[in-house]
Amino acid sequence: MKTLTVSVVTPDGPVLEESFSMVSCKAENGELGILPGHIPLVAPLSISAVRLKGEGDTVNIAISGGFLEVRPDKVTILAQSAEKPSDIDVERARKAKERAERRLKAKQDDVDFRRAELALRRALNRLDVVDQ
Numbered sequence: 001m002k003t004l005t006v007s008v009v010t011p012d013g014p015v016l017e018e019s020f021s022m023v024s025c026k027a028e029n030g031e032l033g034i035l036p037g038h039i040p041l042v043a044p045l046s047i048s049a050v051r052l053k054g055e056g057d058t059v060n061i062a063i064s065g066g067f068l069e070v071r072p073d074k075v076t077i078l079a080q081s082a083e084k085p086s087d088i089d090v091e092r093a094r095k096a097k098e099r100a101e102r103r104l105k106a107k108q109d110d111v112d113f114r115r116a117e118l119a120l121r122r123a124l125n126r127l128d129v130v131d132q
Ligand code: ATP
Pocket: 012, 064, 081, 082, 083, 087, 088, 089, 090, 092, 093, 096, 119, 122, 123, 126
C-alpha cells in the first residue's frame, strides 16, 4: 500500500511525523483529499480538523489555520496550533467558547469581534475534534 509521510509542525515544535495513506483537510477554498503521488501544491488552511487515514486507524488533528505543502511523497502542515484529541483540554476549550460567545453578544464598542469570532471557531473546532 502506498503511503505519504505527514509532518505537522507548529511554532512550539513538531506534533506528528508518521506515514498515512490519505490526508483530508480544509483549505480556505474547499476540502482537499490527498493521496500518495499528488501533484505539488501549497494552500492556506482554515481553522479545521485534519483527518489522517492510516492502515487501520484514522487520526484527527485540530488545527488553527496555517499552510499545507504537498509533494508526491510528503505532506507538511505548518499550523499556528495543532492538537491531537488526547492533547485537547476540553474544559479550557469550553471556557474559551463561553468567553468568545459572551464577547460576541456584548455589542460593546471595545470588543474586537473578529478576534472573538476566531477564538470561538478555534474552541468549537477543538470540541469537535474531541467528539469525533
Ligand atoms: P485559549 O483562549 O484557551 O488560550 P486559544 O484558542 O486562544 O485558546 P491558541 O492561541 O489557539 O489558544 O493556542 C495557544 C496554545 O495553547 C497552543 O499551543 C495551543 O495548542 C494551546 N491550546 C489552546 N487551547 C487548548 C486546549 N483547549 N487544549 C489544549 N491545548 C490548547
